[in-house]
Every structure is written in structure tokens, then in C-alpha cells.
Amino acid sequence: MIWNRLDRIAHVLRPQRQAAILLIDAALIVLAWHATYLFRMGVERWLHERPSYDTVVLLGVIAVYSAVSWALGVPRAAWRYTSFNEITRLGWVCLGGGLASAVVVLMAQLVEIPRAVLALHPFMVLVTWSLARMLVRMLSEQSRARREGANVTGRRAIVLGAGAAAKLLIAGIQHRGWTVMGLLDDDPRKHGARMAGVTVWGGLDKLQAEGTLDDVTHLVLAMPSASGAQRKRALDMAAATGLPVLTVPSADELREGGSRIDRVRDIEPDDLLGREPVKLDESALSALVSGQTVMVTGAGGSIGSELCRQIARFGPSRLVLFELSEFALYNIEQDLSERFPRVPLVRLVGDVKDLPELRRVMNRCLPDLVFHAAAYKHVPLMEDDNAWIALRNNTLGTYQVAQAAGECGVKRFVLISTDKAVNPTNVMGATKRAAEMVVSHWATQMPGTRYMAVRFGNVLGSSGRVIPKFKEQIAKGGPVTVTHPDITRYFMTIPEAAQLVLQAAVLAESGQVFVMDMGAAVRIADLAREMILLSGHTEAEIPIVFSGLRPGEKLFEELLADADTTLATPHPRLRLAQLRGELPADWIERLLALAQDESASVPSTLRQRLHGLVPEYQPR
Template sequence: MINFLLNASRPVKRIISVTYDFIAVPFAIYLALALRFGSVTPNVDNAVISAALITTLITLITFVKLGLYRAVVRFMTGQAFVRLALGIAISAITLASSSFFTHAGLPRSSLIIYCFTAFAVLGTPRLFIRSIVTQLGRSKCEPVLIYGAGQQGVALANALTGSDHYRTFAFIDDDNKKQNMNIQGLKVHAADEIKKLTELHQIKKVLLALGRTSIAERKRLIEKLADSKLEVLTAPSVNDIISGKARIEEVREVEIEDLLGRDCVTPRSELLQNNIHNKIVLVTGAGGSIGSELCRQALLQQPKQLILFELNEYSLYAIEQELQQLSSTHHIDTEIISILGSVQKQNRLEAIFRTFGVQTIYHAAAYKHVPMVEHNVVEGVRNNVFGTWYCAEAAIAAGVERFVLISTDKAVRPTNVMGASKRMAELILQALAERQRDTLFCMVRFGNVLGSSGSVVPLFRRQIKEGGPITVTHPDIIRYFMTIPEASQLVIQAGAMGKGGDVFVLDMGEPVKITSLAKKMIRLSGLTEKTEQNPHGDIELQFTGLRPGEKLYEELLIGDNVEGTDHPRIMTANEVHLSWPETHNLLNRLDKACHEFRVEDVINLLLEAPAAYSKQGESPDWVLNASLNASKTLK
């Protein structure tokens, strides 16, 4: 019957509602008289019947006017029941009036009783249907625990009452004062009861609602939950909810920065603003992972103009649209200029820098994917080495005040062409800094950033969703990690501290073992690792071997000559470099080798430079190997 009512068409439901009310109103009048006279057979004459009929008709018309038959019963809110009460009040007045005109002589007390009987008879079925539908709907929802019985946890529980996916089973909280309390009908349990709750009630997910808890505390809690075989999800941060970036019910996977347990140091506003506020700023590679975040951070410092320079058309369009929206949200009147182009066109770069009077450049344009550059040596060197040189020479010619290179930890004792090319780019800027003093050059070196286009985290998440396996190159491989916003803020602050030719190194925190990271991500997804000891596990780890040019671990310093700065996360390194004539001679020879596509000569020249480049095995360059194979075939 309930399924029939729920699945019936709207006209059928309205007919059923009207029919029920047509019967219920006279029944409510009968109940009121029976209660008044204390008899199941009260004295009812024709006058009373006439008054009851008039009241019923007027009541139905009133309900129509109040929109009660347009309301969906299963979703009736408090406002709809207020309208029902108003309709019953009008019905009672109608009953009093009609009894007067028909001389029915109904006792006045029966009219008051009628208000209660009518509300009971007309309202109870509506409440009953809404309750049944809610319970049916909630029974299909997955039960979840909410970790955190504070303001954010309660707000999340309220938001989930309308969810089609989850229903809150209970709260978990570490506060002894809250434990065993009932909040909105949900019991608050201690953390050590999680295992019992999950086993008894087949709960598979826990939602974190931790408010403003520090990242270090989040890490401690998440690591504790990692052994519970629960999928750990998290509610948006308070700041994102307040700013409108997210809604409370938009639960998502645990952010990987929560696993790293590293709290960001509050950026120094004077360093962020020094080279950006009210200046003309240009970012090369503006559509990339780091470049786009540099654009966001720069825009918030309100430059006079922000110029986005990018080779990829779609990436440029996407970041431009995002920055326009960000500018509108924060009421920033900075002019945003999008320019398509390559950093390998020096005359084009110089024209842009001169035309707009660029004062600060953040050079993020580079090929950064290690295996891809190993397979495409000439283009990697062209973009990373000569792109940096041409951009720097154009900056000098156009009178740019400050030029900041985004470097990498792979430039330290590189074992791949990408790292060697980035170290070569550093050597160029160091030599140019000595050759002239008009444009201040500095470079900022750091490791992997979370969520970048080459990060392992998105790859692992996709592999887990697909059921595995998770592919890791080596069981002992370790990497440093930092969030993109933190890295970008530190780059801007370090650039403001430069005095000319500086190599800045960011404190990346503790290194992370990639295998451990993968295992944590498996457990936080509520799954188990498939091993020889656990053959029925969900996700298997597969080791594929180090890729061309890949190292087990990365370094941030070549030598031990490192000094601290005023900023706790920024250090400066004093490292060997060439004079400009030596650098220029090496660049000319490298340019000729690239022009003639002599891959082996390009690699040998990189080995000759003071970059501490250590080649591993034969070059996997596609064109070189294809040409060698073709030569062998002809012979």
C-alpha cells in the first residue's frame, strides 16, 4: 500500500488526499461531539449533519487555497503543518458559523475539542507517511560514524539528514565530557569503541569533522584510524565552508597533506608584497601546477598587471578564467593579460617585457617529467636550458627588476637530463648575476609538490578506485613533499629576499617513503593490502623498477655550504658556478649540438658542465635509438 501511494501519479495522490480529508473532517466533528458528551452515539440531528457538510466543503476549499494538496507529503516541512493548523482554525470557525445558521446548537466546548481532533485526524497520517518514507529512505543509506561531536560534526550530521548516500549512526569524540551524551538523538562514543561499533553494525566509513584541528593532530588521528579497516573521509574545512568554496555535506577523501602532518608557517606579508604589490608581474608556464598557483598567490597581492605567459592554449584559458573569478570574488581590480608564446623566442619575450614594462618575473616554464625528458633529450634541453637563458637575456634587455627561477631538487647531483638541464639553468642565472647588476636573478629549489601533474598521489588514488594494483618503482624509494600553495608562497618570499645569484632551498620537512604512503592510502580507503600472507586482500603493490634517470632519493644541496635566513623554511646555498665567458662558450657548443640533433654530444656537454651530472646507462632518447637501429638495419 505504501509503495502504491509513493509511486502513484500526482493527480491520483491529490484525489486520495481530498477523499481522505472529505471523510476525516466529519469524523473529527463526530469525535469532538463523542468526547464532549461522553458517548459513542452522541445526539446528531439533521442540523448538525448540515453544519458538518458545510464545514467539510469549506475546509477542503481552504486546504486547496493554502496549497496543502500541492505539498509533497513525504517532504512536508514545519511550514506546511503551520498551514494545516491555519486551515483547521478556519474549519473550526466555519463549523461555529454553520451551526449558528443551521441552528445545530453545538456546545462551544465541542468546537475547541474539534480543533484537536481535526489536527490529530488530518495531521497524523501526513506525519506517519513522512516518517515512514524517511525511515525507508534512511534504511537504504550507508551508516557512517562522525569523528568530532563539535559544531562542525553536528552541522555535518544535520546536513546528512537529507543525504541519499549516508546516515549518521553515532558520533566519536576524544573529549571525555561529551562521551556517552546524546546529541540530536545520536550517542557520542569514545575512540576505543570504534572497532566494536564497526563489527556490530557493519559500518565501513568514518567522516572526519575536526574543525580547526592542527595538521599535526589530524595526522596522529588519521594514522590511528588507518588500522581500523574503515574508509576515512573528511568534511570540508571551516574556512572553505565560510568562504562558500564548499558545503558541509561535501565529504571527500582525506587530503594527503593531512597524512604528512606538516603545519604551514604563516607567510610574511611584507615578503609576499615586496615584488608584487602595485607592480607589473609576469609568470611563465602560467598554466602549469606551480605556475598557476604562483598566479593565484600573486593576484591576491594585487599587482598593477598580472601577465600570464603560456605555450598551451587550453591551460592558459583555464587559468585566466579561474583568476578572473578569483579577482571578482576578492574585489581585485588587477588587469589580467594572457599571452600565448614559447620561452624559446627571445625577441618575442623582449618585446613583451618592454611593451608592458614588466618588473618581476617568475620563471616556472619547464619540462619536468623525468622519463619524458629522458626520451626527448634535445627538446628538454631546449626548453629548460635555452628557454631560461633567452628569458633571462630578454629580462636584462628590457630592464626587468627581478627574475626568480623555479628550480628542483632533481638539479642536485642529477642522474637524469631533466635535473641536469635545471642545474644548467641555475648556472646560467648565476653567471648572468655576476655579468650585470641591473636585473636581480635568484632561484628557488624544492622537491615534489602534492597534486602536481607528476605527483604519485592522484595516480595512487586512481589505481585504488580501479581495484589496483598500485605501481611503485622501488620498495625503498623516498621523496620530499610539500603542498603547492605552501611551495608557491615560499617561492615568492624567497624571491623577495634575493640579493643576486642566490640559490634558495626550501625546507621540505621529513622525507616520505613512497611504499608507506601507498599502504596508508589503501588502509584509509577501507581496504587491505594483498600480499602472500594476505592473499584475499583488496589491493596489491607492484614494484616496476626505477624509470630512466630516476633516483631512490632526492637531495636539496650539492655541498654543505648552507646558511639559514630570516625565514624558518628558507635556506640559502653557496654552490660552485662558472664565469659568464665559460658559461657562454658551453651554451654555444650545446646550442650547436641541439641544432644538429646530436643527442650524445648534448649529454656529454651536460656531463662536462659543473652540474655533478651522473649518467645512468645508455640514453633512452627515442630519436637517437631509432636512428641507431635504422643504421644497423642498413648495414
């Protein structure tokens, strides 16, 4: 195809595009010069009856036209997008270049150059320049129409990455109305190659080159197997362009069968973290879970549901789903039944505050492993009117699930804890720290069961978190609300958190608290800015508004208290917290009394008595 050949030539010339355009335009000036002589003097005389200095005059004319063309920015325009405005600019170049050339020739008294040639040549140049550009645009649009078919949507993309994923992507999206303009890949061996009829223009740094993004509406990241750091770098470069950025599913999503490579999606916040995938000890996890009865409390929540999915991969004999919300239980049951049809499910609506029900369930199901993920986690909601119920659910609930687990001979009990349990300043964090202390208590009381806790920070995409809120605000056109310009948080993905919880369950001895490697803390305002940019907007269009810290909220979260230290474990993403101090003799008695005392439903009373249970709790 003619356009494909021209496109290959254009790709070779792309690094020196402006110089190449000047040379092509110069060749067209020469063509127009000879055509003008032919028109003026006829076929017999046009070549032979010329002055000896004709070639010198022609070189001078080329120099004048090139100078005017450069001054008006003509070489910077892409021919495939030539418009009426561009033709108008060419007209001004021809007018200026023609007048300047004629004046110089006349002043130099080069009388053998026909005056008619000087007068007609600018028009000939305009015609040849315009025809050349319109021909390129016509071939470009014909090629694009063939690729788009009848389903024209106006979406024109550059694909970042030129591997197997990009090839499959192009084949898929071009049938859905997309036009792939070009590919960018940092592998120099691929530069200049063609894939599914599309040229690899160069490396990702081409995004910053002039003309690369002409008429492009989207960027698509097609690097599912790249490292987290490589994907993060590509996303940062893409965000700087101001265009909407999409991506193909990650390697994990493809492996789990949740999506196809040709189904582009919006950039999710976990794409921005640039974290490497968790490497699990699969054989140890299989030995822990395979053939066992596993119970998950809070099975329909963000963490609980992902834990269920990860556990189901290793073939438990039975998976017991214990959940207070009927709707959440239905959702996870449907999801697991579709993904893992061979895993038997026990679906139970139940409340962790109901000890008789917990005992009945565990004595009937006899779980080998219990993962306790049921908790109220939204800091502002739990700070005042719901403070007492937060204590009853998060702390008393943990006490009762752990008690029932020990009584029925569960092998391992794992509490899902939080970084907000460290030096807590809010009720939610204090109740989770008290839950960790409950685990330490039962570890000494029930030697037949291994009790442990796993502590981590914010999980991207979990219900009630800031990221889904940002996405909703961006979709509505803003503004995006952030509590404080300097507030930072630790983040990890839901699958990453669930996998590390399982890995900790393999490693833990009774009474231990594990801390996950959360990476570097992320400034929330910076994350909001990246999400705005990757949606194709600017802060001028979707502003960020700072609303002020909410009750109980910290500027900076911690993963360990000041008096704590950590030890390395066999897994590089897990560390073992050594928590100092023992529980007072009457601690459990005071906890149970507080959980049953309805006078503690007054928030100020609850905070005061909770401080007595958790001395490091400092209400704000």
C-alpha cells in the first residue's frame, strides 16, 4: 500500500522531520520553477534558452522561500493533518518569498530571467506544495478509514509498548473504532519495525517531541509484564502530556482470567504505586490451606472478599463465609461460585458480637484456619456517635471470635489489623490496637491455637476509602477534596494485602504481630493530582480543595509504635513486630465491662475509658 510505504519513509525521517520538510519543499520549488519556464517558453525553448546564471538564481529563490517558510513555522506542521489554515500559511510564504525573490532579481539587473517566470512561479509553488500536502492527507485518511471500518469514533491513540500485548491490543481495538497512530517502545531493536500495520516510532521519550501528539486523543499503556517501576515511569511520562491515559489489564488480571488483553481500562490508583508483585511461597501456602476448612469473618468486605479469592486458589476442602451484610455475602458467594466452582462454600449471615452463634458455627464447621477481617474501619464515622459500637465490633468481636476459635481447636487464628493501631489518635485505631492486645491474651490462654495479627496501611480501592471518592469527584467534574496538603498515607493493593496475610499465616508463631512492607508513604494531594492528569484534565479544570483534617485524623500514619522494634522474617515484605509490655491482670475484665456498659455509648466517656485500656491512645 502506498501509504504504508510513505509511512515507513516518514518514520525514518521523523527525527529530522523539519529538515526533511524543507528539503522536500525545496524539491517542489525546483519542480515549480521548471514548470513555470515550460508554461512561459514552450516545449522547444524551456530548457535550452535560459541564462547561464539560472541555477544560481534558483538556489537563491530556494533560500528565500526556505527562510520565510521557517519564520512562519511551516516545517513544524504534519502533512497528514493539513487544513485550510495551513494552505493559507503556505500562501503567505509564497507571496513573501515570491516578492522578495523578484525584488532581488530586479535590483541585481538579471534581465535574462523572464519577468513572467518571476510573476508566475509563486503560484506554481503554492499549487505544488498544496497538492503534495493534500495527497498525503488523502492517503492517510484512506488508510485510517480502512483500519477503522464503518465504526468511526474519533479515538486516535498512541500505544506505549510494542510487545505481544500491543499486537493483540491493536488487533482488538481497531475493530471497535480506534485508530492506532503509532507505537513507542524503549527497546531500540524495535524502532522502525511495524506491528499489525503500525510503525514503532521510537522510545517513550518521543512523547515529549514536537509533533508526536498531533491529532492524538488517547495514550494506551500496553506493558502488562513490565516491572512496577517501568510501568510507573511510563505512566508519569504519559500523565505529563495532558491526554487521557488508558491501560491494558495487568499480568495478574490476565492470569486470573478477569479480563482480556484487548479490553482497555482506565488507570487505577494501584497502577500508580509502581510496586512489584508479591512473591508467595506457593508450596507452603498450599500445604497450609489445601484440604483444610477455612473460615473468613467479614467475608464480603474489601479485604475479606479478596482473602476468600486467594484462599480458594489453594483448594480448601471448605470455605466458610461469615458476614453480617446479606448483600455483601451474596456478592462474594456469586463471585466465588463463578471463579472456583469446585470449592465448597458455607454461606452464613452472622455477627461477631454474638458469641453463642460463633460457638455454634465453629462447632458445626470445625474450621482449621480462621481469618478475622470483620471490622468497622471508617475513622470519622466511628469517632463520635458510633464509638461504642466500634469498640464492641472491633475489640469485643475479636475477643469472641478468638475465644470460640480456641475452644473448638482451630489451628491458626489471624487478625487483620491496621497501621492506625499504632499510637492511635482515633477510636477506630484504638479499638484495633485493643484487638491486637486481645490476640496476645488468647495466645497465652489457648496454647493449642496459634494466634497472630497482621498490620498494614490503607488498601487501594477498598470501600469507604479516599481513592473511590476521588474517582467519583473527577467523574463529576470536581472539585477533588483533600483534607490537608501535607497528609500522607501508606498504600497497597487489595490482592497484595491478602497475599501477605496468607504468607504471614504460614510464618507466624503464636502471639506475634506482623508488619507489611508498605513502601514509601504517598502524599494524598500528589495522588489526587496524578489521577486528575491521567483522566485527561488539568487542575484548572478540576481543582483540588483542602477541607481540613477530620476528627481523629493524623497527618502521618505509622506502622510501629515508638517503643516497638521489628525483626526480619524469611519473606522480604513481612517484618515481625516485637511489642513490649504485658497486659494488666484486670485488663480483660475492664474490656468486657466496658463493652457491656451502655453508659459508654456517650463518646466522651468511651474515649476516656478506652484510654485506660490503651494507654498510647491520645484522643484529638
